[in-house]
């Protein structure tokens with residue numbers, strides 16, 4: 001599917017973005033393992049979080065309702081063997097997180113996904129789950145589909161070899177089933193929604209200096225939850241506002257967890273006019289309204305720990321970098337090459353189509369600033385964040401641009417194009 005996007009002078013108004021994708025996955029999974037019915041409002045409506053619900057239903061969990069999703073948890077030992085292969089669709093989170101639970105079941109399951117997910121490495125979860133006692137086979141030793149033979153798992157002490165919240169979550173979820181304490185050590189902090197949610201659901205968890213220790217076999221309690229709006233979806237609108245001078249936008253109730261909110265600090269460090277109002281916190285997850293005004297930014301460097309924090313926002317920050325005064329440098333981001341697509345290659349190719357030069361490295365890119373966008377035909381390469389990042393670039397390109405394979409946006413944000421058109425002037 002194609003989308004046509006015309007240049008705009010600004011984005012104006014107020015928007016309520018879909019629920020946070022990362023938090024939604026975790027709430028759904030933990031609700032399924034709790035003893036009783038949880039109610040979740042503003043559950044992310046994208047295909048990824050529907051994949052998680054689909055898999056949970058196939059494991060015998062009732063989940064229904066749109067405005068308020070009700071998940072009837074059956075306790076840690078209440079899952080049933082699925083009648084068919086589980087389908088994670090495009091969602092790496094679904095596959096990697098659920099594998100932690102499947103590894104502890106008294107049955108064998110198979111979990112697969114679409115073409116993009118089938119090219120993403122799963123050895124990063126197979127290694128710790130193998131040490132815990134599960135036996136998992138994969139295509140060519142590391143690619144989906146996975147066949148997971150569950151076992152009585154033993155706790156491990158696991159230093160994360162890659163800064164990945166999905167791997168951390170997989171090990172912690174498997175740790176729920178162990179007698180004793182499971183430890184995960186991270187040298188670079190990754191998003192901590194799992195730790196926050198586990199505590200809320202009643203697990204005993206200790207976190208100190210990158211060492212996370214979980215006591216196994218907790219009785220999880222059902223909860224009433226509100227998912228904050230997704231900061232990673234907000235990023236597209238923040239950048240659109242900054243690119244277009246006649247912009248004033250309010251993004252309501254956006255999640256501002258400290259392990260994600262580095263995005264706002266980074267944009268402000270470049271001179272962006274962003275204010276946070278109505279700060280609040282629900283179930284350990286902070287949120288607030290973001291007010292952003294149009295205006296040029298300086299540019300900057302994303303490297304080290306910041307790269308891990310901003311990993312999902314780098315495609316749209318690259319777009320902003322081209323328009324900034326001093327440009328953007330991204331390093332230590334080799335992980336981008338194994339996301340839904342190779343995001344370094346996809347960004348560089350679309351920038352080229354927009355008439356923007358960039359130097360590409362194995363682990364990042366350097367985009368000189370002060371480069372205007374040319375209207376063009378951009379390709380999502382089947383990746384939601386690439387589709388949305390270059391829709392934002394298209395707003396700043398005189399004339400009309402085309403986004404090919406635009407339907408990819410619905411993986412995290414089904415209403416993206418309608419919302420963009422509603423606020424564009």
Ligand code: S3P
Pocket residue numbers: 021022023093163164165166167169191311312335
């Ligand atoms: C996510 C973790 C990150 C991120 C992904 C969501 C999560 O992936 O890129 O979009 O919800 O835990 P990695 O764990 O591979 O870094």
